[in-house]
């Protein structure tokens with residue numbers, strides 16, 4: 001029965017020990033890690049385990065490995081932190097409840113970011129949001145529309161310079177996009193989104209906090225609504241298909 005409990009691999013233990021050294025400041029941002037040989041000697045393990053441990057730490061965004069040089073401790077970026085949550089988020093989005101909760105969280109979060117942008121956006125911020133909007137207005141192909149949509153929301157999240165906001169905004173939008181790949185198939189969905197984007201931009205540019213909040217809410221609520229409309233349509237389609245196939249299968253003799 002103990003076979004069911006997977007033993008922690010050697011490299012995972014090494015990675016954890018190095019991670020602790022970083023957390024406790026024994027290895028500081030910018031510093032080089034000891035050489036592979038030294039790490040092997042320190043922990044009494046082989047080269048393969050050390051390499052795997054370093055690779056795992058690099059994937060976690062804690063160290064950078066460049067060929068010919070020793071690994072170096074780097075500043076963890078919010079984008080990497082959020083990306084690390086990706087697997088769990090996608091599992092969560094497998095359920096209808098999970099999707100509804102993510103949609104609600106996005107609504108509250110994006111509306112707050114729009115309000116904040118209306119309060120503090122500088123001329124430079126407004127130019128960046130305007131450029132993102134123009135790219136979105138010009139995007140007619142589906143994939144391009146999705147990319148420029150994420151970028152528009154990201155430009156609003158970047159106002160104020162806190163990197164955690166765009167990291168979360170990008171990730172949540174992308175996770176939901178993975179779920180609502182079909183939303184843009186709702187007739188006029190992309191066009192309506194573009195119109196909301198213009199309203200959002202204009203409210204932020206006018207520093208009208210209430211209008212920015214209302215426009216962002218209107219936009220996200222509509223996107224969420226389209227998602228469920230499309231999902232209903234798809235399940236009705238599937239039901240029809242099942243009935244049609246059911247008729248084709250001969251029952252009895």
Ligand SMILES: [Zn+2]
Pocket residue numbers: 149153193197219
């Ligand atoms: Zn949008």
